[in-house]
Amino acid sequence: MADGGASLSTAGHGGVDRFSALHDDLLRHIITLLPIRLASLDRALPGWPQLLAVKRTERLTLRDRFNRSESSSVRLLPAGILRCDSLQLLNLDYWTFPSGAEVLLPHLQALALTRIVISDRDLECLIAACPVLKSLALFVNSSKHVRLRSKSLIGCTLVGPSRVEEFTVTMVDTPLLERFHLFRPLNGVEIRITRAPNLRVLGYLDTRVHKLQTGNSVITSDTMVRASTVVPSVNILGLTVNFGVFAEVKMLVSFLRYFTDVVTLHIESALHDPSVTADERSGENHAKFWQETRPVCCLRSHVKKMVIHNFRGDQNEFEFLKFVAMNAQELQSLLVVSQEGIVSSADKVTEIKDELQCLQFPTGISAVLPKASNLTIDDPFQC
Template sequence: MADGAAPLSTASGEDRLGALHDDLLHKIITQYLPVTEAFRTAAFSKRWRHLWCSTPLVLRDVDLPEPARDALVPRVLKEHPGHFRSVILSDCRLASLDLELPLWPLVLAEKQTQKLDLVPSQPDTLSRIPAGILRCGSLKELSLGYWALLDLCGVNLSLPNLRRLALVTVFISDEDLEHLISACPVLETLQLNSKRPKHVRLRSRSLRCALVGLSMVEDFEVVDAPLLERLVLFLPPCGNGVSVKIGYAGELRVLGHLNTRFHRLQIRDNVISPDTMASISAVIPSVKILAVTVDFGVLWEVKMLGSFLRCFPNIDTLHIESALHGPSVAASGEHHARFLQEVCSVECLRSHVKKMTIHKFRGDQNEFEFLSFIAVNAQELQSLNVVLQQEIVSSTDDDDMNETRDKLQCLQFRTGISGVLLVLPTMGLLSSVKKATDLTFDDPFRF
């Protein structure tokens, strides 16, 4: 026993652990014990014998001993008499599960499973998803990875309690995706990163957060999502670009990352071009937090940045990721003059933006020209963070770092603030996804 730890029983034989309330014991079993240890609590004491049976099952196959994992998973699913709170299968062979427990999707439904995660850590091929999974009415969270979701339109799907849906590298058609989402009437969070569909049409009366990977998508459209608050686009397309159309999303508050090189933005019926000026029909006034990726060394992208910003007149928090999409244009007086001409007409930069972060800053002259403009013209700016990536800094000599720091300190901001230089590691994709889908994070793009 560790020094200072309270004994489990007193000298008189009093069982302190057994005296704990059932609710607390249930929590200990489900949150702190692997499933094999939780099962053994039935032999711990008379007081604990009913707990395994009455505690909703929390099964993570990685908690089971590896040599017997394929045999133990179907056994646990079959023999546990209570409901299933969470079943996470990432390492057992589903072919073995099909053999040992052919009706396992039915078992999940009968046991009122609330959370199901079927994302193999080492996928081989795309297997066809059992239709019963998509008729498990008790599910509140469902994650599917490396599955083929085929011919769903001909299946009676029903997920009436599902609030979170993650589809990771799945194969699904345009129509089947729409049919699946329509079968989730209370869906709040959608994560989509699929091999198909090529054309994504998002319709949901309940959806609040959508995280969509566009690597294999040709066009993406928010058709009707009246409660959508957060739309996060990640993974640049493999081809020349992707059309991003926002139709009806009256509550949209957080949007990013719009990419000036790869995204062809459309607001309702208005296609946004480098020369687009502000108009009532081409704006989304609800957006408060915007993230944009731009190469400051390419004039065409700078012009596109200006057009993007005009579409969101009420931004108060702006994130700009400085990217190198191609050979940068050398800085010149002509370039700087045209640059300033493009951004000076953006009203939100001058009169609305209060917080700004420049990500992946490298200290190029074109980047500093943008900061110089912000310093002079941003009338409401309250904070500016300039983020250098740790990986870039490690390959930069001290003189370059000191020069970047000195040039930033020399900027005189109209509002009296000073830019803050930060050196941070690049956030991994999994961490970014987790943060983006967590609505308790007000700003998912904040470092």
């Protein structure tokens, strides 16, 4: 439901409330799907949030499209929405969360919050008040510290605010959490894994802007791996790295050492970030580093499928693949994916294929293909 479009005035009907007499299914469609000016809805049907509860509404999308300029205030979400105990799916977009409001959402299974002004504490309380919540999506909200504490949560998608200097997400107690997706690189993001024993899919971790803490250990490029801090449950991992930046290459190796049982590995070869200074970005060949790096457990013993996204044929990309060829004993499939437009020359594609063949992988190379993505299948990073 969104501002703009239709009016629900009762003019012409003597001010009589004819909405309550409608069949429940029809009323749900009118309230949930039609674009409405909220002010007119308030005039035509005072107490409409309570009516949603009375009519046992199960799915609700509530978007406020009015005054979306930077200077405009964000309308306060009607608190009654949070007490509609029949809701199973709730999508909220561009609202101010009523701080301290009572939340009663015992049947809610899917929650999406987009551009919501909400405090860290209110967000934590909201999640806790949804005892059967399975899917959580958070897009560019105002909270700076997301604490996930849920006995039912299975999947979480996060696009954090891009303007904050520090942003933290902590998996405090999520025994059933299987998937955690991060989209769009963010500055100063820290991911803390305290208790997520069933975390199976994680990505994309960005080697430049993401910090990772497992248990009490903060992972750096020089951190020594301890058995108590590895995350063996993850078997599908996505990482982003600029192979031309030495610090990112070292962090890539550190990340890989902590995810010991990865079976499917996706690596996005990042384009040059204009914010990276000349001193930070190194165009030198990193062959010596890869030659001196000791074997990585997951690459040596577990990875069966690897996908390199946005491959451009740079020498440092090939140096990494040489390391993989020498160490990935269980590798069965390597798919090198060039983003459409990056490798547009047929001669360049042929050159890349020839150089890949020279690496002498025991199982060969699958293909060099355009990039695509389908998040509906089991592997959310699959081409």
